[in-house]
Amino acid sequence: MLRFIVNRLLLALPTLWAVLTLVFVLVRVVPGDPTIVVLGDQASPAARAALRERLGLNKPLVAQYADFMVQIAHGDLGRSLVTNRPITTDVAAVLPYTIELTVAALVIGSLIGVPLGVVAAQRRDGFVDWLARIVSLVGLSFPAFVSGILLLIAFAVELRWFPVISSAATTDPLQRLRALALPSLNLGLIMVAYVTRVTRSGMLKALSDDYVRTARAKGLPNRIVVWRHALRNVLIPIVTVIGLYLGVLIGNAVLTEIVFSRPGLGKLIVSALNQRDYTLLQGLMVVTALAVVVANILTDLTYGLVDPRVKAG
């Protein structure tokens, strides 16, 4: 198991390197100048040139790239160009928010999506199936910022159950949970859509398989046939979707974080991009790429758990 994890991490190194190189090049190809952000629009070219020199932005790109790689190899993400704060501090400040939002959305997505998909497959073309298909279609096609605003109007402004500014409460765990409710529901509903669709199609196929017919012929109760035999075989694609979705979730979280005024990696990435904060952007990409790698490893490990035929390693 440990060897498997180490192997996967080693395999991920070239991917990480490729991502970092791409990010390094991309952020510098995009026009824009971080010194305008730092110094404001009235600063003289001399002041800008001086700052560029101090930040090392006037060095040849190859030298900047080498510096960056050496730094990363030492596990140091460097300092933000704009705020001069250590990037690790900024990431550490928002990472818990991103993790809790992602996990909550996954839990909501799985707890609602899987049963809904199973029931829909069982009652193919019935009312529940129809409802599940509508829900998943809406979930997939509804932009997160629209559903977010609707949730805010209904539950935060009208009913006042939850706060509009999700980041307002941080110390009290109960308040934090309250602040998490709407954003995770918003993100979770998109997840429900994906999971429902995959579960439903997998179950439809499984329910027509021979082993299900055999199980039914043995006289096993429907409950056992569906939930223990058929669903178990469908779990692999479901886990794959959830695993893949973890990476997508970080991207989708951007809109949710902005609408619900929640700190998080996504929001930080957008802000860094707007400010042309190259170093912060690079640091955030390292973290995001690592998160995707970890998500993939977790997914692979889960395969072994849900299906003993898949041996780790």
Added chain:
Amino acid sequence: MKRHLFAAAAALILASAGATAETTLNVGMSAADVSQLDPDRATTTQDKPLTSWLYNGLVRFKPGSASLETLEPDLAERWENTPDKLTWTFHLRKGVKFHGDYGDLTADDVVFSLKRAADSKTSSFSADYASIESVEALDPLTVRVKLKQAVPFFLGLVTNYHGGNVVSRKAVEKLGDDFRLNPVGTGPFKFEAYKPGESVTFVANKDYFRGAPKIDRIVYHLIPADSARDLAFTSGELDIVYGRQDQKWVERFKKEPGVIVDVLRPAELGLLHLNMTVKPLDDKRVRQAIAHAINRQQIVDFKGNLTADLPVSVVPAGYLGTDPKAPLATYDVAKAKALLKEAGYPNGITVKAIQSTLPSMLNTAQILQAQLKLAGIDLQLETVDHQTFHANIRKDLSGAVYYTAARFPVADVPLTQFFHSRSIVGTPTAVTNFSHCAVADKEIDAARSEPDLAKQKELWATAQRKILDEVCAVPLFEQLQVWAHKSNVDYGYKLVDAIHLGPQITEKTTKK
């Protein structure tokens, strides 16, 4: 005995209730993050209001006012100057304390702050302070400033604005680069915490020299999504909110019970700068044609008369030295077409403009595009994101540049930055002269050192007329600032203008 115990318990509960009833002011700002709380660097709309809570100058704008005519003492109790206005002596208040453990304010901090403001390595406003010859501390509470030449309005440079804000020398030297997000001033509120992309928190400076503030804490929430910010204001989570510069927004919130909408000056002036070095804009007749083809009233009608105003000159209205009678081109499409024909372009012209995708800027550019089309002028908009826009217009890549800006309210500042040849983009001393205008250098320079205010105003007026005559830029409209607050918040002064682009929270501000 029992009764005594009961009374004591009640008193204790009341006392603890009193102790915990903290007044927090929640302010919502339209920005993903702050960049700087260093007053010598802070220029953005989200950073500037905060400097007015944190710092003081030697003198200050009256809270709620942006007028230089009504400046009042701040850290300096009194001051005197020589008749030639070249030597100024300031006497500081006694016992003013910096935030935290940085001790008392001394003349040394003032000397340090002004020198820092004049140094391009540490300040974005160094050009404004270039006339300072020397700053010295005569004793711990007296500062003398000597100028190489008279400046348009010297006291303006030592107000609680930009480089005039006084910082703690010890703090700057100790914190270095970290000072930008660990500011230390003498203002009514001190910095407490910064959460990236989330909020900045300030707490009352109980030792503030004008008295302890009545508000205990300010949380400055960074909420870039307009709708989310509006909802947070409606739900009561925000007490003060940065509004939208939009007629419908103002109308909607004016109708909401318990909400006071503040539409404030100084306005940002929108100008269309025309690059006089590229064809066909190098022909004055072509530039005149563009000026005649623009319908200013239509732009103001589109923006909405609650949040926008007609421009009066190439300098925003209300600045010291604005010429209220500057001759602006009349709207006359036929004349525009005739001018183009005369210049040898009977079939019209094409002008390239690099344009920010910022919605409020893009929609104005699109109106301009439609208006110019009627006169046969094809304004081709090359849309890019806001940061790219800022970088590329400074590389002299655009034929026309639509730019909105508010500056220090003395005509000298916008005239120098936008129309003096020293400020032409692409040169070593560049600021924001996108048009390559150089027709009024003489007047701008002469006005700068003219000690007589009436003559100085006349020189500025001549400069504005010359710039308009040469059509270096076409004034489009004035954009007012929009904020709103709940009626239970009392700023403690009459809010008319916001020189710091946002309301000042003072020691007198209360929330019921």
